[in-house]
Amino acid sequence: MTNKKAFKEATQFIAGGVNSPVRAFANVGSEPRFISQGKGAYIFDIEGNSYIDYVQSWGPLLFGHCDKDIQKACQKALKKGSSFGAPTLLETELAKLVLCDFPHLDKIRFVSSGTEATMSAIRLARGFTKKDKILKFEGCYHGHSDSLLVSAGSGATTFNSPSSLGVLEDVAKYTLVAKYNDLASVEELFEKHKDIACVIIEPIAGNMGLVPARQEFLEGLVKLCKANQSLVIFDEVMSGYRASYLGSYGINGIKADIVTFGKVIGGGLPAAAFAARAEIMDILSPLGGVYQAGTLSGNPLAMAAGIASITKAKKSKKLYEKLGKLAKKLTGGMKKLAEEKALPLQTCYVGSMFGYFFTQKPVLNYEDALKSDLKLFSKFHKHMLQRGVYLAPSQFETAFICSKMNDKMIAFTLEAVRESFKRI
Ligand SMILES: *Cc1c(COP(=O)(O)O)cnc(C)c1O
Numbered sequence: 001m002t003n004k005k006a007f008k009e010a011t012q013f014i015a016g017g018v019n020s021p022v023r024a025f026a027n028v029g030s031e032p033r034f035i036s037q038g039k040g041a042y043i044f045d046i047e048g049n050s051y052i053d054y055v056q057s058w059g060p061l062l063f064g065h066c067d068k069d070i071q072k073a074c075q076k077a078l079k080k081g082s083s084f085g086a087p088t089l090l091e092t093e094l095a096k097l098v099l100c101d102f103p104h105l106d107k108i109r110f111v112s113s114g115t116e117a118t119m120s121a122i123r124l125a126r127g128f129t130k131k132d133k134i135l136k137f138e139g140c141y142h143g144h145s146d147s148l149l150v151s152a153g154s155g156a157t158t159f160n161s162p163s164s165l166g167v168l169e170d171v172a173k174y175t176l177v178a179k180y181n182d183l184a185s186v187e188e189l190f191e192k193h194k195d196i197a198c199v200i201i202e203p204i205a206g207n208m209g210l211v212p213a214r215q216e217f218l219e220g221l222v223k224l225c226k227a228n229q230s231l232v233i234f235d236e237v238m239s240g241y242r243a244s245y246l247g248s249y250g251i252n253g254i255k256a257d258i259v260t261f262g263k264v265i266g267g268g269l270p271a272a273a274f275a276a277r278a279e280i281m282d283i284l285s286p287l288g289g290v291y292q293a294g295t296l297s298g299n300p301l302a303m304a305a306g307i308a309s310i311t312k313a314k315k316s317k318k319l320y321e322k323l324g325k326l327a328k329k330l331t332g333g334m335k336k337l338a339e340e341k342a343l344p345l346q347t348c349y350v351g352s353m354f355g356y357f358f359t360q361k362p363v364l365n366y367e368d369a370l371k372s373d374l375k376l377f378s379k380f381h382k383h384m385l386q387r388g389v390y391l392a393p394s395q396f397e398t399a400f401i402c403s404k405m406n407d408k409m410i411a412f413t414l415e416a417v418r419e420s421f422k423r424i
Helices: 003-013 068-079 089-099 114-129 183-192 215-227 247-252 300-315 319-340 374-386 407-423
Strands: 035-039 042-045 050-053 107-111 133-137 175-178 196-201 231-235 258-261 272-276 346-350 353-357
Touching: 050 407, 068 300, 089 107, 089 272, 089 300, 107 114, 114 133, 114 196, 114 231, 114 258, 114 272, 175 183, 183 196, 183 215, 196 215, 215 231, 215 247, 231 247, 319 346, 319 353, 319 407, 374 407
Parallel strands: 133 175, 133 196, 196 231, 231 258
Antiparallel strands: 035 042, 042 050, 107 272, 258 272, 346 353
16 A cells, blocks of 8 residues: 555545644645554654654654553553543542642643643633633644634734634634734733733744744743733643753743643643642632533543653653754754755754744744745655655644654754755
8 A cells, every 4th residue: 555545545534634634744745654653763654664753743752652661551551441431540640740840730630632721721711810811822823622723813903813614703802812922912912901811822832833932021921911810821732841841831930820731741642731720720620610521531541651751751861951952963954054055944942842944034923934935845845755754744843852863863864954955
């Protein structure tokens, strides 16, 4: 079976042939590789091609594919039963493991996806503040719940618009959209709207490509929210246990009221979470009036994988330093090769996350990111794939280093970059 054939067949039975849109490779005018297996830093497609994998399941696999410790933990849990819909000790164990390092987070609740975590965090913030509106940032992604699929209206309009069919204007109008790294745009909205329940932000944005927030901006944001009795939600679904062990908090110590986790917290199985101080978390059902539930929430396999993954990350003190060094080497090398060929390229890394944009100027927000040359990206992506390097098929994604990568793989990747840059 070829990838082409497999995709053709999949499209007959699965909408668009994929179960999440970016997997379709539509942005790069190609068809997806069908993966037969992964091993460490590598994935293999059904045609037998191997690739260094910088997608790592879009972030969760901090320790690469088929990590022995995570596999063992899952197998052990599976033998005892895959789901009970009743409490297990694993849930408390992971809860303690996560919470013990965050002085501002007392309690947590586990869910199965990042989408659920942010959706629930927003309901919680609304329930706690008894206010209606929420504020998000252009270019930030927080999953696909209705109130978060909203983009900024054009400069001239006051209303924001749904970014998906099926999302009501009536819902979208409660979601305000500000500009990333631009405190004035937030201040303006706070002046206009007195009923903002919360501000949700990726403190290290990874869904418009990699764009870290400036420290002064985040500090200002927290202050503004305090002054206006709004809660701050840091969506660390991607950056948690990725940018550093404690995500953005581990880098700048800035405390949000509610923090969401996902991806690495499930070690490659479906788990995510939201956490806050007790006063906020205790208004969740069954203690309080904010309803939230899930049949598979806190699933024992996912908890076991999460515990194994987080424990391993916590134990290896040098891990993030090592991953950061590889990310630095790779992005630094790419920048140098681009300069040699006079190609416009911006690069960035934070811990095990890295990004690159084919654009002339530094990227501080979504508008800057959109200036990237998508044709150049598309050609680059294709050449890299041909040379055995698997990158996300979109300019607006973050790439990931896993613990199984080494200097030799980075050198191989840079050689592929050199060859690709010659041809684009
Ligand atoms: C991936 C992601 C989500 C959504 O998580 P899913 O598990 O895909 O629902 C939410 N927020 C951020 C920052 C993410 O990167």
